[in-house]
Amino acid sequence: MTSFSDLGLAPPLLQALEELNFTAPTPVQAEVIPMALAGQDVAGQAPTGSGKTAAYGLSVLQHIDVTQDTMQILVLVPARELALQVRDALKKLGKYLPNLRVTAFYGGHAMREETQSLKQTPHVVVATPGRLLDHLERRTIIPNQLKTLILDEADKLLELGFQDELVEIIKRLPRRRQTMLFSATMSDKVLNLIRANLTRPRVVNAGQDTDELPENLTLLGQVGPIEKKPAALLHLLHQPETGRALIFCNTRDRCEELARFLVGRGVAAEILHGKMPQPERDKALMKLRNGSAQALVATDVAARGLDVTALDTVIQYDAPDKADSFQHRAGRTARAGAVGTAHILATPHEQNHVQKWPVAESIKWKTMHAPALPPAAPKAPRPENVTLHVSAGRKDKVSAHDLVGTFVAHGGLERESVGHIEVFDHYSYVAVPRQHAQDVVQRVTGAKIKGRKIRVSVVM
Template sequence: MQTLQFSELPISDYILKAVEEMGFTESTPIQTAAIPVVLSGRDVIGQAQTGTGKTAAFGIPAIEHVDADDRSTQVLILCPTRELALQVKEQITLLAKYKKGLLVTAIYGGESYERQFANLKRGTQIVVGTPGRIMDHIERKTLKLDNISMVILDEADEMLNMGFRDDIEQILSHVKEERQTVLFSATMSKEIMNITKKFQNNPEIIKVTKKEVTNTNIEQSFYAVKREAKFELMVRLIDVHDLQLMLVFCNTKSKVDEVVEELQANGYAAEGLHGDMRQAARNQVMNKFRNGNTKILVATDVAARGIDVSGVDAVINYDLPMDLEYYVHRIGRTGRAGKLGKAFLFITKRDRSRMRDLEQYTKAAIPQGKIPTGADLDKARADKFIDKIRENILDEDNQRYEAIVDQLKEEGYYTHQIVSALMRMQMGAARRSDFRDEDISDDARSSRGEKSKFGGREKSDRFSAGSRDKRRPADSGRVSEEGMTRLFINLGRKDNVSPNHIVGAIASEARIPGRVIGQIDMYDKFSFVEVPHRDVRKVIDGMRGKTINQREANIEVAK
């Protein structure tokens, strides 16, 4: 598909100025095709894979659509997860930088209502949010839909997979019929088509296929890591691979600030880059990175657009990007000028399904890397120090220090004692870590050789001898994480239920943040899920009589 320069699209000068400042010049195929149609006011179905630049494809028309003098909410954007909602909000905010008076707010579970109440009360024309939290605000009458004239469903198929169909239909039924409805989805399932028939008016279908992605000069690897151990894994990789200059990518501004603070506290020369920074501060950070004073640059995808740096040893994907195209842009900043680059990708258990999407998108299998152990770390540091000694051992200037060594030997100290003390002084105390080697990995394969809890083929038919319900299987005896309770669900893989369905249903019906839901073990005919002790009653009561992926669910505390 032929693409256009942004300057050739029918967009306002203030949008064009913001786009150019973000480092974009040429629009992507979905942007070229969708922006003029959405601007015309027609309903649109955009079939595009994650990673094709669709946020700007609907974000630019949404900004153009808004009357900035009107303080009421005019555009509502639904996203499946808080991470995507935040990323969409950040990008639209940057695109709307030069449209005075326009406010964008993200509302999602896991954040205090008070802050969201305040943002909505002051008047925000574009609201981006997850279906569950949007429903909460509608019921509390803190989000008024009277003046909404444009609704956008981003990653609609993912929202349906997570069990948000009822919420989506209820939200759309609250909005006036004389509205524009724009839907983006990677697939066109029967459920998606039912939504479009019910809530769209003669939509124009825009379909964009992805192109093959290749990075032949980049050594890619992924690491299955617990979310709380990401920082520990990162510093181990930095030290073991002796990385000198690297880019670290996070999905949100708050995570950038958090990672930079931790790196600096541990003695690493790190700086952050994100959309809240003034241009002068951004320039200062980039200059420090280019001249080598800063070794680690931590950035969001949008803030890093247009950055052109060379000589980067590695790119660390601290978070898997919500937009898979960003992954390609990220890792393309290493492995230049004929040099081999490294790309590390951190995957938590909730990222595993999207990891498969990423491999399909890049048309390449990404191998799993070995997490460095504490012993690997000690050896790497020792080897580096030994090399440093070898470089200096023949230096003629060493002669003036030999008198000091002789003096200490005359005082009765042995040579190896002197050398050991000097080495400790030079190397310093090793960085202390609270993590044991086994605390870092979140591999789906346990040390007992069990199958992946997402993709295994365990067909256990064990029954609980003491159970009154003879169909009720015995728990495996696995100990729940501290503060968590293990619940039994009567649905499994053969019921076409996935972990995403379970998380979506519980988060929606029990009104708890999806992020607090713990490990999920899937079997053919049943499943187990961990939830915080405090939320057990909410989950059991909230799910009573409810369905998961259109199948009646029964949830109880695991025996």
């Protein structure tokens, strides 16, 4: 079996891989890394979960000269969540490269925040095309020292209409560069993108996303008139086995309308859609991840690339138009060997449409029966956890370990009572038991972490 050390990776990268418990390269990593290290262009067909981020990430990190204050690597991705996910993965892989700077640029928050961060030029930029083009036009990023361009999830970049932006961005990059492209499918549009922008690429085929869903996923469908859907959804959310749920709608307006309905009926529900500012999206995801929200109502675009661990249930409130959307939604649960359930609430017309897809063959359908909605529905149990906002983050040199220590020493909590923690650049979120939340806020506010007083408040 090939090991990472056999691939010629530098000791700092091997040290990070060992810390991350990456024991052996996946097939796509074993193929891509030697080609990429040799400076060749690569066109890879790689399904979700194949390890492609580490495949290109390890290769480009090895070539970075951290002594130079220049942008050397550009990764273009279709969605903000994927930009953050790739940025974090590259930071972890490059943890032992001294002074490595990796940043993510995406729409949904103020441009000035990103411009401020460019006072120190990042070595690696992970970006959505629209926001990167903004930077290029303002000349806040000058890519004249770029070594490698990576087009990640190329099929999604094209599907979401970024073709014109890609053409404009690539025109502004140095011609002498390495280019790598990865896509779950190789449509004619993707092949045209490869022909236009890659030079004698080495082709890697690690398979494609299949029409199969995890064996440990149960597919359930309910059929009835559209007016019965709200009661059926509420009934599902009141079942103990439903647990944490991700609910899909087809439009932003439907997301907002449905979340208002659920909150009015006592369900701790959050919204996620493409027009929300990034801090609000971060907060909504955090509350689902740490158990201080029971349900997240989302559109497909906003949920692209989400990987929420311990997600018990997916509910497709609106039936999707395409089979791959159905698969993407249902596959958000039952990940990494866990057990999960995916429901779809459908009108008879929607059922006829969905049943044509091979991926939906195993749905167990039944007639939609749910208790009629009373004027004031019984409230669902409130989540056990509450999310607290802490006014210090990564830029203040604060770590999750620091936060646990502070909440134990000053907040009076047992170590195991401190829940899920996420640290962002300028703030952090910490989950604590609901019954202790107000007391913890009072105790911890004013405490010092790394010599700086912090403020703590409940996230509403």
